[in-house]
Amino acid sequence: MAETDRDWWRGCSIYQIYPRSFQDTTGDGVGDLKGVVRRLHHAASLGVDAVWLSPFFKSPMADMGYDVSDYCDVDPLFGTLADFDAVVEEAHRLGLKVIIDQVLSHSSDQHTWFVESRASRTNPKSDWYVWADAKPDGTAPNNWLSVFGGPAWEWDAVRRQYYMHNFLASQPDLNFHNPDVQDALLDSVRFWLDRGVDGFRLDTVNHYVHDALLRDNPPLPKGRGSDVPEANPYGFQDHVYDKTQPENLVFLTRLRALLETYDARASVGEVGDGHRSLQTVASYTSGPERLHMCYTFDLLSPEFSAAYVRGHIEAFEEAAPEGWVCWAFSNHDVPRHVSRWLRPDEDVDAMARFSIALLCCLRGSICIYQGEELGLTEADLAFEDLRDPYGIRFWPGYKGRDGCRTPMVWDEGEANGGFSTAKPWLPVPAEHIARAVDVQDKTAGSVLNHYRAMLKMRRERPALMRGTIRLVDGHDKDVLAFEREAEGERLLCAFNFGTETVRLAGPEGTELPPLGWQVKPS
Known part of the structure; x- marks a missing residue:
């Protein structure tokens, strides 16, 4: 697409890169930004328009980088700011846009903002996070739950108050009711815009604002869908107060206004909102003052039928005729779709080919997760190999997200499929090795070459x-x-x-x- 096309995001195809599993160049078993540079030509060969990088910011890595301790620096595990600049330069040379993950709803508890906030109830950042007094009996302020298990409240012995965390206790939620917090987060977005970033994937975008009155969530009515595993009691509640508050639209308007001061930048929000997800997407993407597009977990579910997909197309077209959706079948948070949807006696390659053909024909933008273009299946990992705190917490009822995060396989004849010369941070399944890029690249009928053909078909068809x-x-x-x-x-x-x-x-x-x-x- 032309560099001056401000609507490049509309109908675009995005390739998600999970940096720690993409390519290791330092021999520590973890992928890095230099590895991203080395392998960007692979994304370009697919014919995608953009790459999305999962978090690479400075972090204690309690949640694999989604616990940010510095929004404006690269974690040494992944490299340096200069390495990131090299990613942008190489991507742009190859004709690829660069989208980065912005984790704005919460930070790490090691962020300097939280260190100051918890120090007292009167310091300048005392109201930068969501603090609340205990009930008279010492229990948490309300019934809100953490997505990662247990209450969404953690007692702090210094302030003698609870703080809110939608995820890990080490991921305190920022207080978006405070305009200073919004200003600081927008400054961090501006930092990356100035470094040439073309867009932002906004993690848990509907979690930003909480109900200021801290009202209890009601039970989820029977028959209403949840987007968490059945093993997780988070799905028992109808989350009407702990997220998706109307005040969030004010911040999204401010964010869009910032993006509009730069040339041809875009935003895509991640919406996890259960049975109201499409309505939330409609609200967040309708009109030029909101987000450019959003994606939901609706097609990241175990459901696989013509009626199910049709129902979601109909629902979105009815709910958001002016909005824009970004469809995906796999990402770093759900089991890989060829395993999720495969029925007994069906062929993995056939499912992979069918899925990308369908994805390329849907109205909206599309996102491909690294490895799906090889037909990689969900890895079956032992408990001792898990690194995901979500899976460790709910094992064995839920095995977590590590099964879709195992390393990319590049070269069949090299150790660990060419990902690393050291022991990888997650095992490389033996069955993945035979699907390596170098094997499929030279095989005419491979899943990889089918992906290239389907993306070419999509790119060349205005319809x-x-x-x-x-x-x-x-x-x-x-x-x-x-x-x-x-x-x-x-x-x-x-x-x-x-x-x-x-x-x-x-x-x-x-x-x-x-x-x-x-x-x-x-």
């Missing part, structure tokens, strides 16, 4: 990039069919989610095998 979508009725219940149209081009896209061959409705009566699909002029 798929930015066109309208209209669902088509009259086909078998296992078939999802829709038309995409733009600039005089109209395409019929049909996908068979079933286990039997079906014949499409219409004069041609094309047959689609299980996990078969077609895209043709309509």
